Amino acid sequence: MPASGDLADVEFPVARGCPFSTPAEYEQIREHSPITKVRLTNGGDAWWIAGHELGRAVLADRRFSSDRRRDNFPFVSTDPETRKQLQDQPTSMLGMDGAEHAQARRALMGEFTVRRMAGLRPRIQQIVDQHIDEMLSSEQRSADLVEALSLPVPSLVICELLGVPYADHDFFQAHSGPLVRHNTPPEVRARIQRELNTYLGALIDRKVTDPTDDLLGRQIAKQRAAGTFDRTSLVSMAFLLLIAGHETTANMISLGVVGLLQNPDQLAMIKEDPEKTPPAVEELLRYFTIADTVTARVATEDVQLGGTTINAGDGVVISGLAADHDPTVFTDPDRIDLERGARHHVAFGFGPHQCIGQTLARMELQIVFDTLFRRIPTLRLAAPLDDIPFKSDAFVYGAEKLPVAW
Amino acid sequence: MRIEANTDVCIGAGQCVLTDPTVFDQHDDGIVMLITKHPEGEAAQRAREAVELCPSGALSLIEEPGDS
Ligand code: HEM
Ligand code: SF4
Numbered sequence: 001m002p003a004s005g006d007l008a009d010v011e012f013p014v015a016r017g018c019p020f021s022t023p024a025e026y027e028q029i030r031e032h033s034p035i036t037k038v039r040l041t042n043g044g045d046a047w048w049i050a051g052h053e054l055g056r057a058v059l060a061d062r063r064f065s066s067d068r069r070r071d072n073f074p075f076v077s078t079d080p081e082t083r084k085q086l087q088d089q090p091t092s093m094l095g096m097d098g099a100e101h102a103q104a105r106r107a108l109m110g111e112f113t114v115r116r117m118a119g120l121r122p123r124i125q126q127i128v129d130q131h132i133d134e135m136l137s138s139e140q141r142s143a144d145l146v147e148a149l150s151l152p153v154p155s156l157v158i159c160e161l162l163g164v165p166y167a168d169h170d171f172f173q174a175h176s177g178p179l180v181r182h183n184t185p186p187e188v189r190a191r192i193q194r195e196l197n198t199y200l201g202a203l204i205d206r207k208v209t210d211p212t213d214d215l216l217g218r219q220i221a222k223q224r225a226a227g228t229f230d231r232t233s234l235v236s237m238a239f240l241l242l243i244a245g246h247e248t249t250a251n252m253i254s255l256g257v258v259g260l261l262q263n264p265d266q267l268a269m270i271k272e273d274p275e276k277t278p279p280a281v282e283e284l285l286r287y288f289t290i291a292d293t294v295t296a297r298v299a300t301e302d303v304q305l306g307g308t309t310i311n312a313g314d315g316v317v318i319s320g321l322a323a324d325h326d327p328t329v330f331t332d333p334d335r336i337d338l339e340r341g342a343r344h345h346v347a348f349g350f351g352p353h354q355c356i357g358q359t360l361a362r363m364e365l366q367i368v369f370d371t372l373f374r375r376i377p378t379l380r381l382a383a384p385l386d387d388i389p390f391k392s393d394a395f396v397y398g399a400e401k402l403p404v405a406w
Numbered sequence: 407m408r409i410e411a412n413t414d415v416c417i418g419a420g421q422c423v424l425t426d427p428t429v430f431d432q433h434d435d436g437i438v439m440l441i442t443k444h445p446e447g448e449a450a451q452r453a454r455e456a457v458e459l460c461p462s463g464a465l466s467l468i469e470e471p472g473d474s
Contacts, residue, residue: 060463102417109418109436114427117420343425343459352417354461359420 011041012048012317013076013293016390016397020255020288021334022325026050030322035308038317046074046296046315047308048322052330052346054305055295055323059351064297064316066353068095074315076293077395092240094353097300101352107222108237108356111161111215117359120160124364127156128371136375142382142405146254149368150402151177154249157364158242163214164203171199180247181400196242200235215241245357248291251391251398252361253368256284258388258399260369261381263336267373270338274370280338281365286345287336290397292321295349320346378406408468409445409453411438416464425459426452438464 014023029036034051049055058064067073069091093104110116128149135148143149155176156169164172175196178184184192207217208224216238223229260267260280270276295318303310310316324345325333331340348355355361373379381388382403389400409429418436422429429449431439445453457465 060461105417106435106437110434111436112418112420113432113434113436114420114423115432343421343455348419350461352415352462354417354419354421356417356419359424362424 011039012046013041020259020390020397022321026319026322026325030326033308035305040074040076042075044072044074044315046072046076046317047310049305049316049318050322050326052323052326052328052344055318055320055346056350058297058305058316058318059295059346059349059353061303061351062098063299063301063303065097065300066095066101066297067091067097070298070313072313072315073298074293074296074317076296076317092236093356094240094244105352105356107219111218112356112359114359117363120157120360121363121367123160124153124157124367125371127153127160128367129375132371132375142403145257145402145404146250146399149372150250150253151180151246153253153368154246154364157249157360158245161215161360162203162238162241163207163212163216168199168203172196175199176242176246179243180250183400193239197235197239200238201231204231204234204238241357244355245360247398248396249361249364251290251396252285252288252365254399254402255288255290255397256281256365256369257372257379257404258381258385258402259284259287259336260373261379262385266336266338270369271373271377276338277366277370278362279341280369281362282342282345283336283338283340284365285347286324286330286342288397289321289324289345289347291347291349291395292319292397293317294395295320295346295353318346320349376406379404380406407445407450407453408443408470409440409457410443410466410468411440412464412466413437415462417462419461421459421461422456422465425456429453430456 010025014025016023029048030050034049034054036048037045038048039045049058093101096104131149131152135143152173155173159169159172175192178188178192204216204220207220211217211221216234219234220229270280297316299310299312299314299316301312324330324347327333330342348358382405388402391398391400416438418432420432422438423432426449429441429445431441433439454467457467
């Protein structure tokens with residue numbers, strides 16, 4: 001199908017514009033059709049779903065598989081390391097379908113209830129405060145926010161969640177940071193991943209002999225009581241939580257801060273009234289939709305979508321960013337408007353795989369934005385926006401560095 | 407108006423509880439629990455929103471005779 005003259009030459013991914021507007025190609029596609037065949041830089045092609053309603057429908061449709069090992073699974077990002085990481089990991093719930101997925105998800109769901117997450121709030125507040133204390137104690141009144149706040153906070157929160165003892169926090173942080181940083185050489189990344197897996201295995205062994213009341217401790221107890229203790233799958237689950245929860249949250253912290261600083265009228269609203277922070281977090285999640293193409297699938301049978309037939313085996317990319325900038329659902333979508341009511345965004349996906357960590361992520365972002373702008377009200381960018389290195393080809397969008405001053 | 411929750415498909419993302427904790431709660435295993443099946447006034451409005459937001463299709467609304 002000729003996807004409009006200009007589009008025939010476009011390969012995906014395409015970079016976000018100046019610096020975070022939706023790529024012009026997304027608009028071209030949307031105007032062409034909410035469902036279009038596109039070419040991927042990695043090779044092959046995939047259906048590109050650009051509308052909010054259609055996107056949600058496909059993500060909720062069980063005829064599409066999340067199994068990353070299937071032929072044609074569309075990996076849009078050109079970052080081969082992340083792709084390999086996702087393909088090589090023992091299948092985690094992220095890549096499971098149907099009953100198998102439901103079983104894995106249900107085993108973990110109780111760890112992420114709204115009530116349980118609320119219990120973590122005081123500890124998260126403390127972690128955030130400690131890092132802001134450190135920023136404020138520096139003489140130079142400037143910092144790279146990515147290193148000072150965005151990366152360490154979610155890493156320590158995952159420590160808290162999993163039950164990584166205090167004495168191991170430095171080890172854990174030193175190992176999770178390089179997995180997220182863009183410029184980590186592949187061999188270092190592979191070594192670090194091995195060391196982390198070894199560490200997580202040993203941590204689980206310790207918790208077997210010395211039970212603890214935390215996510216890993218409770219999973220171990222539950223599995224042992226049911227006679228289904230499986231060390232390998234617990235290690236890979238812990239690793240998945242780290243991979244899925246660290247970089248995503250870190251990137252949203254950095255981008256959210258940029259988004260708010262660039263929109264002083266919006267920032268003033270949350271400074272004045274902390275009740276505005278939760279809707280602001282939703283709007284920032286929508287606006288940036290950092291995991292744009294993580295939501296990809298493969299059709300397991302022929303499916304009619306609108307007037308188009310998707311054949312069994314075809315790859316489908318449900319572009320979260322396109323869905324969340326669908327002007328029929330979000331008026332003037334390229335504007336940050338924290339009062340628009342954005343909760344129906346798909347930044348956390350939709351359907352059975354919708355982010356299990358969303359309540360935690362929301363809380364982290366709320367605490368960070370509230371605390372940061374309350375304690376450092378004069379915070380500003382210390383570099384022109386155009387000089388900030390954004391990760392435009394990465395699996396999840398973010399900033400590699402964020403110079404700030406106060 | 408009545409809410410029904412299909413606990414077999416709930417994926418425990420907690421969107422409903424976040425929308426209105428006076429109508430929705432979660433069991434310890436993460437699965438949705440209805441505090442009331444018949445929310446009224448603003449709670450009814452929020453319950454409608456929760457049904458829209460629920461990612462798994464676990465929630466549905468049934469209009470009943472006598473609903474205005
Ligand atoms: C702002 C931060 C975050 C964003 C934008 C985000 C985004 C997403 C998205 C889009 C999905 C769906 C993937 C798909 O449909 O294939 C997902 C799934 C997932 N997320 Fe998150 N996430 C965030 C934070 C977290 C945190 C903090 C954790 C845990 C500590 C987490 C753990 C997971 C897991 C385990 C899945 C797989 C769920 C399943 O397959 O059923 N995420 N996330
Ligand atoms: S929003 Fe839906 S899937 Fe999530 S907890 Fe409520 S009923 Fe379950």
